[in-house]
Amino acid sequence: MKDNDLIIPCPACDTANSLAEGQEAKSAQCTACASPLFTGQPIHLTAARFNAHALARGLPLVIDFWASWCGPCQTMAPIFEALAAEFEPMLRFAKVNTDAEGELAQYFRIQTIPTLSFIRNQREVARVAGVLYAGDLRRWLYGALSEPEEEHASL
Numbered sequence: 278m279k280d281n282d283l284i285i286p287c288p289a290c291d292t293a294n295s296l297a298e299g300q301e302a303k304s305a306q307c308t309a310c311a312s313p314l315f316t317g318q319p320i321h322l323t324a325a326r327f328n329a330h331a332l333a334r335g336l337p338l339v340i341d342f343w344a345s346w347c348g349p350c351q352t353m354a355p356i357f358e359a360l361a362a363e364f365e366p367m368l369r370f371a372k373v374n375t376d377a378e379g380e381l382a383q384y385f386r387i388q389t390i391p392t393l394s395f396i397r398n399q400r401e402v403a404r405v406a407g408v409l410y411a412g413d414l415r416r417w418l419y420g421a422l423s424e425p426e427e428e429h430a431s432l
């Protein structure tokens with residue numbers, strides 16, 4: 278792996294794949310399981326998978342903390358999915374079910390759902406609570422992508 282290679286964790290098996298600069302990310306496959314590295318769908322993140330995805334350097338991660346009983350979360354879900362397809366391979370989209378993954382919800386001190394957390398190079402650089410519609414979500418994502426990360430504490 279070279280320093281300027283981008284590390285892409287596989288959405289299916291969590292293996293860290295190294296993409297050379299200029300290599301087409303959207304059509305790349307996992308070296309371990311041959312799954313596409315980008316499917317246009319959010320991944321379902323658990324505590325066991327968290328480090329592989331959230332602590333990977335290079336590929337930013339946006340997490341939607343949700344629960345099945347939460348009405349606003351249901352409103353948010355298709356919007357979040359649509360933008361996953363739009364923003365890949367710039368970003369990885371992930372969902373955390375706060376009922377199943379209480380440990381992760383607690384680690385992030387989630388007070389209300391839906392909450393979105395944006396992680397880049399092992400730091401949470403932005404967070405927003407409540408439903409964001411597509412236009413606002415898109416603006417928020419571009420804002421988080423350009424946020425200087427030095428000002429934020431490591432995870």
Ligand SMILES: [Zn+2]
Nearest residue numbers: 287290307310
């Ligand atoms: Zn894989």
